[in-house]
Amino acid sequence: MLEKGPERKELIKLVEQVQNGDGYSCHVLYNLYSKPVYNFVFRLIGRAEDAEDLTQETFLKVFNEVAKLRDPAQFKFWLYRIARNEVYQRIRRLKRQSEVSIDDEDVGYHEFLRSRDSGPEASLLSKELEGHIQRALGAMPLKLREVFILGVVQKFSYDEVTQIVGRSLLSVKTDIYRARLIAKEVIGKYLQKTADEMSRSRKRDS
Amino acid sequence: MKCLEAEREILSRVDDVSFPAELKSHLLQCDSCSSLLRQLKEVDAVFGSAAIVEPSPYLWTRIESRLSECPQSLGWVAWHPLRTQAWLTLAVLVLFSFCLTFFQTQPPLGLERELAENRLLPSVTAGTNPFLIAQAAAVDGRNPFLEAMMPPDENPFK
Numbered sequence: 001m002l003e004k005g006p007e008r009k010e011l012i013k014l015v016e017q018v019q020n021g022d023g024y025s026c027h028v029l030y031n032l033y034s035k036p037v038y039n040f041v042f043r044l045i046g047r048a049e050d051a052e053d054l055t056q057e058t059f060l061k062v063f064n065e066v067a068k069l070r071d072p073a074q075f076k077f078w079l080y081r082i083a084r085n086e087v088y089q090r091i092r093r094l095k096r097q098s099e100v101s102i103d104d105e106d107v108g109y110h111e112f113l114r115s116r117d118s119g120p121e122a123s124l125l126s127k128e129l130e131g132h133i134q135r136a137l138g139a140m141p142l143k144l145r146e147v148f149i150l151g152v153v154q155k156f157s158y159d160e161v162t163q164i165v166g167r168s169l170l171s172v173k174t175d176i177y178r179a180r181l182i183a184k185e186v187i188g189k190y191l192q193k194t195a196d197e198m199s200r201s202r203k204r205d206s
Numbered sequence: 207m208k209c210l211e212a213e214r215e216i217l218s219r220v221d222d223v224s225f226p227a228e229l230k231s232h233l234l235q236c237d238s239c240s241s242l243l244r245q246l247k248e249v250d251a252v253f254g255s256a257a258i259v260e261p262s263p264y265l266w267t268r269i270e271s272r273l274s275e276c277p278q279s280l281g282w283v284a285w286h287p288l289r290t291q292a293w294l295t296l297a298v299l300v301l302f303s304f305c306l307t308f309f310q311t312q313p314p315l316g317l318e319r320e321l322a323e324n325r326l327l328p329s330v331t332a333g334t335n336p337f338l339i340a341q342a343a344a345v346d347g348r349n350p351f352l353e354a355m356m357p358p359d360e361n362p363f364k
Contacts, residue, residue, distance in 0.1 A: 027270075030269070031266075034261055034265065034266070035258065035260065038260075051259075051261075052261060052262055052265060055265065056265060056268055056272075060272055060273065064273075130256070133252065133253065133256050136253075148253075152250050153254065153256055177214075180217055180220065180246055180249060180250075181217070183249050184246060184249050187248075187249050187252055188245055191248055191252070
């Protein structure tokens with residue numbers, strides 16, 4: 001589970017210090033948000049190398065433009081919006097290179113994974129489970145994947161998700177609902193298989 | 207409540223701790239819907255506990271190095287407050303210069319009135335600017351206003 005972020009007052013103070021040019025506060029903000037942002041980007045795009053590049057670009061943009069942020073309390077949502085935009089730009093660029101239409105809802109993460117070498121690197125609970133998670137995410141169109149990652153994986157509230165993706169509450173709820181159905185299809189089979197194996201092993205032991 | 211309606215409720219309420227009474231009652235009676243809810247909670251649990259991927263420990267070093275490469279574009283090094291401070295400093299300097307210039311060339315008000323009424327410096331009223339004369343005299347270490355008050359034979363400069 002990702003750590004809970006700083007309290008609102010603490011965050012405002014930190015952001016204001018960054019806006020005043022305090023380099024140490026920049027590092028503190030980076031330490032607080034680099035992991036969740038990196039995980040968001042990684043789950044969205046599916047490759048560790050791209051995730052690292054995009055996280056780097058995100059923080060560079062954030063620190064270069066933080067003076068323009070009028071409400072420091074909105075920093076987290078603003079940061080995630082920038083990360084999301086970076087991912088979208090990268091995917092558009094890659095799709096142009098692979099001559100795939102960006103409007104094609106079926107072409108997303110999974111196609112991208114198939115066309116390039118990939119291999120999830122991370123500390124893993126189990127490689128098989130991680131593979132299923134990546135496959136489930138890959139099966140979702142980008143629009144559903146992003147809200148699913150924010151709402152279910154990173155546990156943002158529906159309201160917070162709407163602030164990041166800029167869509168209505170109804171649209172976000174509908175998309176998370178559709179993403180859950182897809183995830184259930186992919187992960188459900190794995191969970192059923194795991195449950196069957198556990199029940200078989202219990203019977204053997206007894 | 208029908209299954210279709212219950213399914214819609216379930217899919218948007220997977221995270222909820224409690225459900226409306228109608229949905230609760232339907233779940234108690236419908237195996238299919240209660241199984242759907244259980245599966246969705248399991249899916250959420252799996253994704254919620256997905257491995258946390260660590261970024262490279264050198265990522266901050268790369269970011270810091272890129273930021274220091276372009277100092278002009280360092281928005282985070284307070285271009286905004288610095289610009290405000292610069293403008294304030296400039297404004298103070300301009301005001302200070304103005305005051306310095308203004309108070310150096312301005313004679314006391316009472317004397318200005320008397321000069322204008324031609325009481326003290328008759329020679330000065332012949333088309334010359336008394337303030338410029340005073341300024342020039344001040345450079346020589348003289349006080350033209352005192353000199354004007356002295357009789358000509360007592361004025362060491364005349």
